[in-house]
Amino acid sequence: MHLTRRDFLELAVITGAYLTADPVSALAKMTSEDILSFKPKGKVTLLFTTDMHAHLKPLYFMEPMNLVAPKKLKGLPGYLTGPDFLKYYKISPDTLEAYFGSCVNFPELAEKFGKMGGGEYIATVIKSVIAERGRENVLVLDGGDTWVTTAIGLFTEGKAIVDWMNLVGYDIMVAHWEFTLGKETFLKRIKELKAEFISQNIVEEDFGDLVFKPYTIREVGGAKLGIVGNSFPYTPIANPRQFTEGWSFGIREDQLQEFVNELREKHKVDVVILLSHDGLPLDMALAKKVKGIDIIISGHTHDVTPKPVFVDNTMIVIAGSHGKYVGRLDLDIKKGRIRDYSFKLIPVASNILKPDKEVQKFIKEVYKPYEKKLSEKIGVAETLIYKRDTFYSTFDRLAGEAIKDYYHGVDIVFSPGYRWGTTIIPGQEITVEHVYDFTAITYPDVHVFKMKGKHLKLILEDIADNVFNPNPFYQQGGDMSRVIGMEYEIEINGPQYNRIRNITVGGKPFNPEKEYVIAAYGGNLHRSEFSEEIKDAKPVPVYEILIDYIKKKRNIKVDTKPNVKVLDESYRTSC
Amino acid sequence: MMNRRDMIKLMGAGMVMATTSPLVTISHASEVEKKFKKYVGVPMSKVEDGSSVIKLKAPSIAETGANVPVAIDSKVPVEEVDWLMIFVDNNPVPRVIKVDLTPMNGKVYFATRIKMAKTSNVRAIIKKKDGTYLQAFKEVKVTIGGCG
Amino acid sequence: MAIGTAKIRVPRNIKKGKPFKLQFIIIHPMEPGTRKDKKTGKLIPAHHITKLDITFNGKKVTHMDVGGAVSANPYFAVMMKADEPGTIEISYEDNKGGKWKKSVKVNVS
Numbered sequence: 037m038h039l040t041r042r043d044f045l046e047l048a049v050i051t052g053a054y055l056t057a058d059p060v061s062a063l064a065k066m067t068s069e070d071i072l073s074f075k076p077k078g079k080v081t082l083l084f085t086t087d088m089h090a091h092l093k094p095l096y097f098m099e100p101m102n103l104v105a106p107k108k109l110k111g112l113p114g115y116l117t118g119p120d121f122l123k124y125y126k127i128s129p130d131t132l133e134a135y136f137g138s139c140v141n142f143p144e145l146a147e148k149f150g151k152m153g154g155g156e157y158i159a160t161v162i163k164s165v166i167a168e169r170g171r172e173n174v175l176v177l178d179g180g181d182t183w184v185t186t187a188i189g190l191f192t193e194g195k196a197i198v199d200w201m202n203l204v205g206y207d208i209m210v211a212h213w214e215f216t217l218g219k220e221t222f223l224k225r226i227k228e229l230k231a232e233f234i235s236q237n238i239v240e241e242d243f244g245d246l247v248f249k250p251y252t253i254r255e256v257g258g259a260k261l262g263i264v265g266n267s268f269p270y271t272p273i274a275n276p277r278q279f280t281e282g283w284s285f286g287i288r289e290d291q292l293q294e295f296v297n298e299l300r301e302k303h304k305v306d307v308v309i310l311l312s313h314d315g316l317p318l319d320m321a322l323a324k325k326v327k328g329i330d331i332i333i334s335g336h337t338h339d340v341t342p343k344p345v346f347v348d349n350t351m352i353v354i355a356g357s358h359g360k361y362v363g364r365l366d367l368d369i370k371k372g373r374i375r376d377y378s379f380k381l382i383p384v385a386s387n388i389l390k391p392d393k394e395v396q397k398f399i400k401e402v403y404k405p406y407e408k409k410l411s412e413k414i415g416v417a418e419t420l421i422y423k424r425d426t427f428y429s430t431f432d433r434l435a436g437e438a439i440k441d442y443y444h445g446v447d448i449v450f451s452p453g454y455r456w457g458t459t460i461i462p463g464q465e466i467t468v469e470h471v472y473d474f475t476a477i478t479y480p481d482v483h484v485f486k487m488k489g490k491h492l493k494l495i496l497e498d499i500a501d502n503v504f505n506p507n508p509f510y511q512q513g514g515d516m517s518r519v520i521g522m523e524y525e526i527e528i529n530g531p532q533y534n535r536i537r538n539i540t541v542g543g544k545p546f547n548p549e550k551e552y553v554i555a556a557y558g559g560n561l562h563r564s565e566f567s568e569e570i571k572d573a574k575p576v577p578v579y580e581i582l583i584d585y586i587k588k589k590r591n592i593k594v595d596t597k598p599n600v601k602v603l604d605e606s607y608r609t610s611c
Numbered sequence: 612m613m614n615r616r617d618m619i620k621l622m623g624a625g626m627v628m629a630t631t632s633p634l635v636t637i638s639h640a641s642e643v644e645k646k647f648k649k650y651v652g653v654p655m656s657k658v659e660d661g662s663s664v665i666k667l668k669a670p671s672i673a674e675t676g677a678n679v680p681v682a683i684d685s686k687v688p689v690e691e692v693d694w695l696m697i698f699v700d701n702n703p704v705p706r707v708i709k710v711d712l713t714p715m716n717g718k719v720y721f722a723t724r725i726k727m728a729k730t731s732n733v734r735a736i737i738k739k740k741d742g743t744y745l746q747a748f749k750e751v752k753v754t755i756g757g758c759g
Numbered sequence: 760m761a762i763g764t765a766k767i768r769v770p771r772n773i774k775k776g777k778p779f780k781l782q783f784i785i786i787h788p789m790e791p792g793t794r795k796d797k798k799t800g801k802l803i804p805a806h807h808i809t810k811l812d813i814t815f816n817g818k819k820v821t822h823m824d825v826g827g828a829v830s831a832n833p834y835f836a837v838m839m840k841a842d843e844p845g846t847i848e849i850s851y852e853d854n855k856g857g858k859w860k861k862s863v864k865v866n867v868s
Contacts (some may be wrong), residue, residue, distance in 0.1 A: 241678075242834070243768055243782055245752050272674045273754060284680070286670045498755050502672075509671040532730075564755060565797065678830045701829050703793045710820040710837070715815060717778030717840035724830040726791065 066132060068389050072164055078368025079257030079376040081169045082309070083162055086179030086335035087357035089456040090189030090197050092399045094154035094386035096459040097358040098142045099340065100424040102218075107529050110605070113345045114128055114316040114337060118611045124416065125342045136360055136383045137340045139611035143420060143461050152388030153359025155399050157384045159392035161205045161362040166205065173257035176204070176231075179335025179355075180211040180267060180313040183225065185456055187410050187472035188403060193221050196402040198229050203395055206231040208252060212268030212313045216275050216478045219283075222272045234311070236266030236295050237288040247283055250295050259306045259369040262299030264292065264329075266312040268336060272511045276479055276560060287314065287509070290323055296328045306466070308373045309333060313362035315513030316341075316354050330374060331372065333363070337513050338424070338455045345381055357456065410469035415586040418593040419466050423457030423474060427516050427526075427607075428598035431457060431474055435578065436520025437583035437594075439555045443484050443573050447541055448492070448522045451556035453515035455502070466586055475558075482581060483562035484555045485575035490543075490548035491566035494523070497533045502534065504528050516600070517559065522546075525601045537604045593600040643700045645730075650706035651698065651736060653744060658736065661745030663687075667735045669751050673727060676753040682722035683735040687745070689716050691737040695721070701731035727753050760786045763859040765849065775867045778838040781813070783849060783861070785835075791827030808833065808853045816845035825851075841867050 104113035116124050119585045121138045129136065135145035136152065164173050178201065183194030194217050201209075209231050215222055222411065228232040236250030251264040269287045272280050292310070307330045312319055315337035323332060324347055331351045338357035344365075345352040355363035361381040368376035375451060403410075423431045436449035458473035460466060496519070502512040506529075524539040539546035556562055557578045562569060586592060647655045668682040681697055689712055697707040706727050719737070727733075734748040767783040783806065792805025811823040820839050839847070848862040 242766070242784055244680075270672060270674075273672065284674060286674065290668055351748070402710075495755055501752070502754055507671075510750070512672065512754075562756065680834075682836070699828065702827060704791070704826055707826050707828045709824040712837075713819055713821065715818060715820040715840065716838050717776075718838040720778075720780075720836070720838040722782075722834070722836035724834050726789075726828045726830055 040567075042459050059363070062554070065551055068160075071385060071388055072161065072383060074364060074366070074380055074382075076169070077376050078557055079173050079367040080259050080261070080367040080369055081165060081174045082177060082331075082333070082365040082367070083165055083256070084175060084177040084179065084311075084353075084355055084365075085158060085182075085359065085361070086313075086355050087181040087335075087338050087456065088153070088158075088178075088197075088359040089181055089357065089472075090113055090184055090186040090194075090476075091153050092155040092186075092188055092196065092200060092402070093460075094151035094157065095358060096146050096151055097153070097360060097457075098139050098420075098422050098459040100138060100426070100455075101139050101611045102426045104426040104528055104602060104605050105608060106504050106506040109317060109508070112317070112320070113322065113341055114339050118608060121340070127342065132383060132385060132388075133342070135338050136385075137342065140460070142611065146459075146461050149385060152386065152390075153384045154386045155200050155204075155359070156391035156396040157299055157386045157389045157396040158359055158362060160389050161382050161384060162204055163392060164251070167366060169257075171205075174256055175256045175261065177263070177311050177333055178206050178208045178209040178231070178489050179311060179333060180209060181213045181335065181357075181456070182209070182211075183214045183313045183452075184216060184478070185213055185476050187406060189551055190472065190476040190478065191406055192402065193217055194225050195228070197226050198397065199402070200353075200398065202228075202230045205410075207254070208234060208263055208265070208311060210233050210265040210267045210311050210313050210335075210454050211590070212236055212271055213275070214543075215267075215271050217277050218478070219281070220280050235262065235267040236264055236292055237266050237269055237285055239269070239284050239288075241282050241284045250291075251299060251552075253299070253305060256367075259367070260304070261307050261309060262303060262305035263309045263311055264299070264530055265291070265296050265394060266314050268313040273452050274512060274514070287318070287322070288548070289322060293326045293328075294323075296326060300328055304372075306369050307329075307331065307367070312336075315511075316345075316510075317508040317511065318513060319352055319568055320345060320347050321508040323350035323352060331365070334580060340381065342381055344471040351377070353379065358458075359384055410467065410472070412468045413465045414468060414471075414583060415424070415462040415466040415590050415592050417466055418591050419596060421460040421466075421592065421594065422526055423459075424455050424513065425598075427600040427602070428518060430520035430594040430596060432598060433520055433594045434592065435474075436518070438480055438582045439557075439578070440521065441585055442576070442581045443482070443555055445553055446484065446521070446555045447552040448554045449520040450554060450556035450561055451518040451520065451530075453517045454558070455515060466592060468583055470486060471579050471582045471586070477581065478559055480557065480577035480579055481575035482555050482578050483569065484553065484567045485562050485567040486551045486580045487554055487564070487566050487568070488548065488551050489539075489546055489552060491541065491553060491564075492554070493536065493546075493548065495561065495564065495566075500526065500535045505532070520599065523599045525603050527603045528605050529605075621670060631663045644704050646700070647698070650704075651744075653694065658744040658746045660747075661687075661737060662747045665735050665737060665745060665747035667733070667747040667749050669724070669733050669749050671750070672754055676727045676729070678724050679727050679753075680722070680724050681733060681738075683720065685719035686738060687719055687737060687739070687749050689719050690714050691739050692719055693740050694736075695719065695738070696720055696733040696736045697725060698736055699725065699727055700734070702726070702728050710715075721751075727751060729753050732751075762786055762788070763857055765859070765861040767847075767849065767861060767863045769847070769863060769865055773841060773865055773867050775842075776840055776842050778840045779835055781839050781847060782834070782836040785833055785851065785859075787832060787853065789827060789829055789831045789833055793827070806853060806855055807863040808851050811835070811849065813837065813839070814848045814850075815839065815841060816843070820847075841865055843867060
């Protein structure tokens with residue numbers, strides 16, 4: 037089967053699919069039925085989540101103010117934020133849908149609509165769809181970044197989330213941050229996991245043998261679905277290599293093409309689906325290169341696609357992050373062709389949905405040993421504390437200040453540009469759990485080292501190219517590392533390795549020959565050949581430093597002014 | 612600011628450090644031409660575009676500069692081929708390996724893993740027995756990491 | 760594993776005259792000679808494989824001129840074909856005078 041663009045357009049005319057793809061009501065007073073309302077199609081239902089980042093409890097999570105893009109990619113899904121996102125998808129401001137998908141009026145809407153996600157509410161959505169459609173007609177998929185990066189994920193080494201996934205009934209998954217548990221624990225967890233773990237892009241380093249099953253074939257709703265997996269291609273670069281020693285990752289698009297062909301020709305599947313942790317821009321580029329994929333269920337870049345993106349004959353969808361959405365895609369498949377579809381990102385609004393009792397009880401149980409420690413109130417936010425942005429966030433500023441306060445004489449703090457965390461509303465009390473929400477990694481130590489200015493610039497240019505290369509195949513799908521204590525200007529569309537200028541450090545002119553004292557966590561920087569570790573500065577986990585600092589300060593007020601100036605693209609400082 | 616010479620020095624020294632090879636400045640075209648002539652034996656202008664018959668597999672972003680998998684697969688009949696070569700523009704010694712093939716190979720195919728000093732074009736060059744040359748190339752980025 | 764040791768892999772079922780993949784990994788530091796010792800600042804002397812030959816029943820299949828930029832513990836793969844059962848021999852030497860030979864027998868059906 038192969039759905040052409042024309043097929044889709046015809047479909048749209050017949051069914052009005054384009055028009056009804058976003059039926060989330062504009063009303064503030066919504067019911068659980070409104071949220072779950074859906075126009076079913078055919079017999080096959082795919083349910084999917086991604087990048088939940090181990091948030092078993094509901095949270096606030098604001099979409100970014102900026103997703104600064106190179107010119108070639110500007111305005112495309114993956115680079116739409118704030119008012120532009122609302123405009124593109126024709127979403128009215130101040131609706132539940134606007135609250136979930138953009139930063140516009142976030143603190144006010146947070147008061148109105150409450151927290152997002154949460155294991156017992158995701159369960160409600162998934163179980164109700166299964167009840168509606170029948171278990172044999174539903175496939176539940178997860179795109180990875182699911183087991184770790186919260187306190188509960190870290191303390192149980194992912195076990196709490198694996199158990200949760202088993203309770204909810206997931207079928208298939210791929211991974212990224214899961215690998216930071218280390219090979220041994222990772223392999224143990226996928227044994228405990230009832231869902232099947234697939235990845236075509238992880239091979240043994242020596243002879244290139246596949247480490248995992250590359251794809252799986254499932255009969256769902258009378259159709260034969262071939263699902264290929266791609267875990268995060270740059271796991272050994274973006275995270276410490278030791279966790280996946282002996283394995284090689286990469287996009288492996290040639291191998292992917294071979295598996296897609298195999299599914300079609302040898303196994304005669306009706307539909308080929310790629311379950312991916314590549315990131316939306318890369319998957320959009322991949323869809324141009326690899327032929328014969330009907331649907332890509334993407335992950336990693338945390339994008340929200342209220343409507344599918346079409347690239348040639350491939351439909352691409354991605355269900356946000358942090359448990360905010362469950363994607364539902366119904367397919368009417370006949371004679372190896374998708375005849376019709378219906379799609380919705382179901383917002384997991386915890387104030388409106390009813391919790392699943394069984395899962396609620398389970399979450400309460402797993403939290404029991406940690407609840408007291410995690411619920412401790414250590415301060416109050418006077419500013420909105422958020423993480424996601426291309427260059428700067430109030431959380432990263434706060435982390436920078438705390439680290440500088442702990443280690444004296446640090447010139448610059450590097451804080452990683454990953455896109456997960458939480459959002460703390462002004463006036464909200466800060467708990468120990470919040471700190472872990474931002475920092476719960478398996479390699480949390482802050483390292484202090486010296487590095488010459490010119491090498492520091494080299495590294496920043498390197499990172500900038502990983503974020504702003506106009507070809508998604510040369511990006512890694514993240515944001516710029518944050519540098520607190522340093523200011524610079526950047527030309528996004530400037531030449532490769534020559535985008536950054538007018539650097540100052542602590543207000544003083546940058547000196548390429550000077551050795552700066554740098555503190556960094558969550559990256560590989562201290563291992564760079566240019567870094568000279570300062571032995572007296574003992575590595576300490578970043579969450580411990582932050583907890584102590586917040587306790588000391590109590591009222592947390594953070595400068596909202598970014599330390600980076602973007603020269604050739606617009607850059608919002610409020611939303 | 613760092614001048615060009617410094618950068619090149621840096622590259623040389625950085626060459627093998629597995630996790631941290633730096634990148635920076637792509638060599639000037641003229642420099643590549645010079646090295647090409649020296650190590651391949653002919654000026655680059657004599658080498659035809661072989662991208663339609665040579666498949667060069669290499670990652671767009673290397674996991675580490677110390678270990679970059681490269682595979683060359685070609686439709687050109689092996690009987691017509693003298694040798695193939697992997698050439699990395701920005702390596703201190705750009706000629707990485709030269710492989711003489713024979714009809715016993717049955718097919719033009721070669722794979723290995725190479726070291727890369729920094730971001731560079733990787734070239735697969737084929738010399739045919741009739742004295743003509745073909746090439747395909749791909750940019751491979753060597754990075755210290757970043758986002759996550 | 761000792762320097763010069765090799766792991767060779769060939770498919771189990773080789774069809775007469777049909778190209779198959781020969782893969783091998785050799786244990787060798789492949790020191791390029793362009794790298795500096797971080798502590799002393801001195802160049803680390805080159806120590807890498809320079810030449811490699813593959814033969815089948817004594818007949819030349821492939822010759823390689825190997826540079827120092829091939830990765831440590833190098834991996835090589837070529838295609839080759841066999842019309843009869845016999846022995847694939849891989850011989851290689853490095854710039855310090857090390858010489859090694861490894862072979863593998865193949866059956867053809």
